[in-house]
Amino acid sequence: MHGLILAGGEGSRLAAEGVTVPKPLVRVAGETLAVRLLRTFADLGCETLTCMVRAEFPAVLRVLEAEEFGLPFSVRSCLTPSSLHTLVEGLRAVPAGPVFCSMIDTVMPPADWRALYAATERALTSGADAVLAVTPAVDDESPVYVTRRDDGMVTALSDQPIVPLLVTGGVYGFTPTARSAATEALQGGVERMRGFLKWMVGHGYRVATVTVPRIIDLDHTSDLRLANAWLGSAEA
Numbered sequence: 001m002h003g004l005i006l007a008g009g010e011g012s013r014l015a016a017e018g019v020t021v022p023k024p025l026v027r028v029a030g031e032t033l034a035v036r037l038l039r040t041f042a043d044l045g046c047e048t049l050t051c052m053v054r055a056e057f058p059a060v061l062r063v064l065e066a067e068e069f070g071l072p073f074s075v076r077s078c079l080t081p082s083s084l085h086t087l088v089e090g091l092r093a094v095p096a097g098p099v100f101c102s103m104i105d106t107v108m109p110p111a112d113w114r115a116l117y118a119a120t121e122r123a124l125t126s127g128a129d130a131v132l133a134v135t136p137a138v139d140d141e142s143p144v145y146v147t148r149r150d151d152g153m154v155t156a157l158s159d160q161p162i163v164p165l166l167v168t169g170g171v172y173g174f175t176p177t178a179r180s181a182a183t184e185a186l187q188g189g190v191e192r193m194r195g196f197l198k199w200m201v202g203h204g205y206r207v208a209t210v211t212v213p214r215i216i217d218l219d220h221t222s223d224l225r226l227a228n229a230w231l232g233s234a235e236a
Contacts, residue, residue: 003046008086131173
């Protein structure tokens with residue numbers, strides 16, 4: 001699979017709370033989010049790496065362009081109006097084939113990344129069009145709730161809580177079919193990533209799930225403190 005990281009957002013909530021660097025350069029467990037994720041993806045076995053970075057953050061571009069990850073790497077600047085726009089631009093930049101994709105602010109320990117990557121690869125080669133990382137731990141302030149069958153296939157996505165609680169975690173697997181679907185959804189007026197996921201389910205695509213114990217979505221300084229404590233403990 002090819003690796004794709006989406007860092008096209010403004011990080012406005014962290015900035016409003018006093019964080020003075022762009023979100024991709026925020027440090028978690030001693031390393032910037034962007035470099036940490038890219039090194040994680042390289043270690044997982046991605047064939048190539050692509051990182052979409054907001055054009056208003058030239059410091060991020062400079063940091064990443066100076067890095068070596070041991071495999072083909074491309075950093076692309078963007079000034080996209082929504083997360084789906086960023087995804088579509090990113091997918092166009094990634095070579096043909098399946099894609100393992102994450103938002104820049106998704107935090108997990110290495111062992112969970114490895115398990116998620118292997119399970120995503122298995123699901124994509126077993127007939128799923130797309131894969132969602134899901135977790136019963138709700139650490140996101142605006143979660144997308146998931147309903148699924150016993151075989152793990154998604155039947156519905158909602159902004160309202162569904163019991164048992166299970167939410168998306170900002171990591172995805174996409175086949176070439178799903179890559180084409182993203183463009184189609186965008187052309188049809190869908191803009192946000194959550195809207196695209198709902199669109200896929202509503203249009204009958206096979207969307208599988210992989211459960212991980214916990215994912216932290218870094219939107220606030222409190223999330224940053226939590227992630228540093230969690231990863232520091234997990235890696236120790």
